[in-house]
Amino acid sequence: xxxxxxxxxxxxxxxxxxxxxxxxxxxxxxxxxxxxxxxxxxxxxxxxxxxxxxxxxxxxxxxxxxxxxxxxxxxxxxxxxxxxxxxxxxxxxxxxxxxxxxxxxxxxxxxxxxxxxxxxxxxxxxxxxxxxxxxxxxxxxxxxxxxxxxxxxxxxxxxxxxxxxxxxxxxxxxxxxxxxxxxxxxxxxxxxxxxxxxxxxxxxxxxxxxxxxxxxxxxxxxxxxxxxxxxxxxxxxxxxxxxxxxxxxxxxxxxxxxxxxxxxxxxxxxxxxxxxxxxxxxxxxxxxxxxxxxxxxxxxxxxxxxxxxxxxxxxxxxxxxxxxxxxxxxxxxxxxxxxxxxxxxxxxxxxxxxxxxxx
Numbered sequence: 088x089x090x091x092x093x094x095x096x097x098x099x100x101x102x103x104x105x106x107x108x109x110x111x112x113x114x115x116x117x118x119x120x121x122x123x124x125x126x127x128x129x130x131x132x133x134x135x136x137x138x139x140x141x142x143x144x145x146x147x148x149x150x151x152x153x154x155x156x157x158x159x160x161x162x163x164x165x166x167x168x169x170x171x172x173x174x175x176x177x178x179x180x181x182x183x184x185x186x187x188x189x190x191x192x193x194x195x196x197x198x199x200x201x202x203x204x205x206x207x208x209x210x211x212x213x214x215x216x217x218x219x220x221x222x223x224x225x226x227x228x229x230x231x232x233x234x235x236x237x238x239x240x241x242x243x244x245x246x247x248x249x250x251x252x253x254x255x256x257x258x259x260x261x262x263x264x265x266x267x268x269x270x271x272x273x274x275x276x277x278x279x280x281x282x283x284x285x286x287x288x289x290x291x292x293x294x295x296x297x298x299x300x301x302x303x304x305x306x307x308x309x310x311x312x313x314x315x316x317x318x319x320x321x322x323x324x325x326x327x328x329x330x331x332x333x334x335x336x337x338x339x340x341x342x343x344x345x346x347x348x349x350x351x352x353x354x355x356x357x358x359x360x361x362x363x364x365x366x367x368x369x370x371x372x373x374x375x376x377x378x379x380x381x382x383x384x385x386x387x388x389x390x391x392x393x394x395x396x397x398x399x400x401x402x403x404x405x406x407x408x409x410x411x412x413x414x415x416x417x418x419x420x421x422x423x424x425x426x427x428x429x430x431x432x433x434x435x436x437x438x439x440x441x442x443x444x445x446x
Contacts, residue, residue: 109142110130113129114128114161125153126151126154128149128150129142130147131145216267219262220259224255227255228260274332299324302371306368312389314394315389315391315394319393326375341377342373345373357369357372357373
């Protein structure tokens, strides 16, 4: 029982003074401990309770827990934290220095589901990320993101060209993104940050998007049946990304286990379609099959919801353009998409070979 190692049950501190939410903030980061495979967990305590850490002048007892223990504790804390915040936000007065808040901070403060103290803690992480930028990058990034100036306006203010502003801003944003995903603490958090980057820029750091696109192309014959088990194309892509990024050392074991438990028809399909594919392709395919079997066991069913959502989205674009969905895809979407992806593949090829690729 890990509770025996601390003076209070973990969730008790959420009802103490406001600064004890600092513990929740640090626990959320899932900080690795010195012992391999363990993580730090923070509990508020009194000085006489043998505090072994101080955060913002407050005493805390910090212990090492396993990953499963961390998950159990944090799930309990998150439940209590959300309930406490809901009560706190509905009974908390607006700050006396509200005139010192920016418009964005006032709006966020007014959101009764989002505690203002958490915003202060989030600012610590943002300042650290901004510190990775040069002075010029930081200036242009903040003018663009915080002040919402257009690049032409920033160029005029700083006496530089719009091209310089664009290049500097993109470089700064990549650095901020890199800091963000490098400090993500869970696999799901990493995947979501990558997905948000891809949806915004249509590319990922280190040409990860090109690698995953290659992987998807290798599974092209199974993409539609697989997609029918996911509620959206985005969910399927995130699952593929997760399986591509993590546990590479377990691929051999995953493939072997799949083949040992699959039907004869499944084995033949695997051998015919994936027998000569790279191990990473085989591994991602069997992991997706395993996820589908898990959903089947939970009484879920396949559907064409993902494809229907694509059709509906394209239809909304095609109607104002006064053309059919088929024509919009073949004449507008596909040429644009193909051009961007080909340019990305060329950049990937040149980066790793130093040569130009003709497509």
